[in-house]
Each structure stands twice: as C-alpha cells, then as structure tokens.
Amino acid sequence: MKQLKKRMVSMMLILLLLVTAIPAMPVEVQAAAPGRVTGFSAVYMQGKTKISWKKARGAKKYEIYRSTNGKTFKKVKTVKTRSWKDTKKGELWYKVRAVNGKSKGAFSAAKSVYTLRGWIPFRVQGNSFISAGTSIFPIALWNDGGKKVSFIGNSKDGRNMKTHPIMVYNKQTGQFEKTVFTNQSYYAGALCNAAGETNIRTHILKRKGKYKIYVAGLGMIYPYVNAYDDSSKYAYYIITYFKVGGRKYSPTVSNEPTAKKDYMVQRVK
Incomplete structure (x- = not known):
C-alpha cells in the first residue's frame, strides 16, 4: 500500500511538472464589431x-x-x-x-x-413670339457616364413643367438676389429649345460626348435683369434634373470663371 501511494505521488509530481513546462497559449480576444456607417x-x-x-x-x-x-x-x-x-x-x-x-x-x-459635367457660357434673349424678352441660358454638358441621359421638361400632356431653379448670387453681399417681380429666392426655369419655347417634354443625350441644352428663365425679362450679367458682381446658378433609367439626378451648374469645376451632381431619387 505504501508503495502504491508513493507511485501515485510520483505520477502526480510528474504531471505537475509537465503542465508547468508547457507554455500558455495566447487567447485571441475578438474586438467588438464597430457600428454601421451613417450620413453617407x-x-x-x-x-x-x-x-x-x-x-x-x-x-x-x-x-x-x-x-x-x-x-x-x-x-x-x-x-x-x-x-x-x-x-x-x-x-x-x-x-x-x-x-x-x-x-x-x-x-x-x-x-x-x-458623372456629368456642365456650365453656363452666357445668357441670351428669347427670339420666338412666345418668349420674346425672356432670358435663355444655354448649358454646355459633357456626358462622361456612357449612358443615355434624359433631361426633364414637361409632362406627357405638355403641362406641369418641371421647375429648374435659376439663382442669382450676389458676390458682394454673399446672398442670393430676390426675383424682380415676385420677391422669391429663385427664378423658375424651364427646359426649352434655342428659341426659348418650353413645349418640350425631355431632352435626351446620347451615351457620350458634348451637348447643349437650354433653360428659359421665366420672369427674367430684359432689361430688368441685365445687371446680373456683370460677372464681377453676380453669378448664375441653375439646378437641373435628368433621369437614367428610373433614377433621378440633379446637377447644379454655374457661369463662374471656374465654372467647369463648380458643377455638382448628386442623386435625388
């Protein structure tokens, strides 16, 4: 019996030595999952x-x-x-x-x-019977996206024109000018042709290249708004809308000297 006890004690000592000799394995602690990205x-x-x-x-x-x-x-x-x-x-x-x-x-x-770029090269006067005296803004566009783009004009029945806001920024006051007759924060713009006629439904751009569309400034009548053409004091900004498939995007363009860098396109729907 004594011998058996000695053997058991010896075995326990050997096991103890073996356990203490084996290095402890590092335990990897998984970091908590970070939160979801918002405000994207x-x-x-x-x-x-x-x-x-x-x-x-x-x-x-x-x-x-x-x-x-x-x-x-x-x-x-x-x-x-x-x-x-x-x-x-x-x-x-x-x-x-x-x-x-x-x-x-x-x-x-x-x-x-x-990816579409645009800017306003100048402002001209409408030359059709309907638009005589109305301001027309040609907008130069570069369709870099490689898809057909449809700028939004009238609804199918020729009514309910989509408003393309035209804003006049006063560089001296740092504010946007109120409209001449209605004291609003922007002029209502409408997609039109080169003569200023707004009875068009859409303007479709091909997949790539340089194009031109026109926006008529409703209420921007000569000569009341001529002073805005002074680029040292004022800048025009126009918000337009186009669709690619069922997705709607809004580009903002300007006539500033750095206008080709001032455009901004983002999805709105």
Missing part, C-alpha cells in the same frame, strides 16, 4: 466623385466598395479618413463599412452618382 453621401464635382460619411462607433478603418450596376460590389479602397475621391467615370454605386481588426460593421446604404 456621394457627389460628382471637379471631375471626381467625392464620398463622405460620419464617424462610426469603434471604427479604426473603413472599407469602400464600388459597383457599376448597383448589385455586384468590389472593394476598391481601405482608408482611415472619413472621405475618399474616385476618378472612375460612369454611373457608379458606393457603400462603406467600418472595420476594427477582424471585426467588421454593417454596410452603409448604397449611394449612386452619375
């Missing part, structure tokens, strides 16, 4: 799409995904900041998720943008 936006300006978002809880980095059809997304960049600029052209969708080590948060809602 995508805007095309100055030849680049700028995407930005709010800070997500627990985020160390952010993964940016891009798609050309809104369905299949691929990761294109990982950043530590809360914005990124993309030079790719077309109709593009983006989404972002926060990352903390191996933990990943939920994706933001996807946002799309269409």
